Amino acid sequence: MVREGLKGVLAALPDIEVVGEACDGREAIELARRVEMDVLLMDLAMPKKGGLDALGSLRAQCPRLSVLIVSGFPEERFALALFRLGAAGFIAKDATLEEMVGAIRAVGSGKPFWGPSVTSMLASQLPKHAPAQLHDALTSREFQIFLRLGRGETVGAVGRSLGLSHKTVSTHRTRLMRKLALASNSDLTYYAIKNGLLE
Incomplete structure (x- = not known):
C-alpha cells in the first residue's frame, strides 16, 4: 500500500519517472541489474534480503546508482554503516511527500541527502577520533x-x-x-x- 501510494505521487510529477518496484532486497538487486535508473528508494527492513545487505550488493554491482534509504529507524542509528556502504542519503518514513520528493531530486542530481545531525556526526568521525559507539x-x-x-x-x-x-x-x-x-x-x-x- 505504501509503495502504491508513493508510486502514484511520483508518477504524477513531470520530472520523475517510475521505472519499477520490488518487494524485497533480492528483487531490488535484480531490478537494478535489468532496468536503467538514477535513484533507487530502499527500505532497511525487508524480507529475504535486508536493506544493508542489499545496499552492499548494489554498490558492488551498480556503482553509479544512487540509493536513497527510506526507513522508520532513527537516522542516526545506521548512518555510519549506510554511509560506508555507499548510500546517497536517508529519508524517514514519516517525512512529508514534499520532503520525500526533495530528497529524491537531490540524490538524483548527485547531491547527498543527510539530516543535519548525521552530517555533523559524519564530519566528527575522522580517523583521529574514537567512534561514538x-x-x-x-x-x-x-x-x-x-x-x-x-x-x-x-x-x-x-x-x-x-x-x-x-x-x-x-x-x-x-x-x-x-x-x-x-x-x-x-x-x-x-x-x-x-x-x-x-x-
Whole structure:
C-alpha cells in the first residue's frame, strides 16, 4: 500500500519517472541489474534480503546508482554503516511527500541527502577520533555479519547468504566480537537489541 501510494505521487510529477518496484532486497538487486535508473528508494527492513545487505550488493554491482534509504529507524542509528556502504542519503518514513520528493531530486542530481545531525556526526568521525559507539568501529562487512548473527543466524547460514566461506565468516565474527568486547552470541544479540540495531 505504501509503495502504491508513493508510486502514484511520483508518477504524477513531470520530472520523475517510475521505472519499477520490488518487494524485497533480492528483487531490488535484480531490478537494478535489468532496468536503467538514477535513484533507487530502499527500505532497511525487508524480507529475504535486508536493506544493508542489499545496499552492499548494489554498490558492488551498480556503482553509479544512487540509493536513497527510506526507513522508520532513527537516522542516526545506521548512518555510519549506510554511509560506508555507499548510500546517497536517508529519508524517514514519516517525512512529508514534499520532503520525500526533495530528497529524491537531490540524490538524483548527485547531491547527498543527510539530516543535519548525521552530517555533523559524519564530519566528527575522522580517523583521529574514537567512534561514538563500539559498533561504529566495525567495517561494513563486519556490521552486516554482526546484524545477521544478532538475529540468531548461524555462521554457516550467514556464509551461504553472503556468498562467503565458513572460515571467512568465522574470522569476521572473531574480529567483531573483539571490537565489541563480547564473549558469546547471546552477548552479541543483547548488544544489538540494547542499541536498537535489529530490524
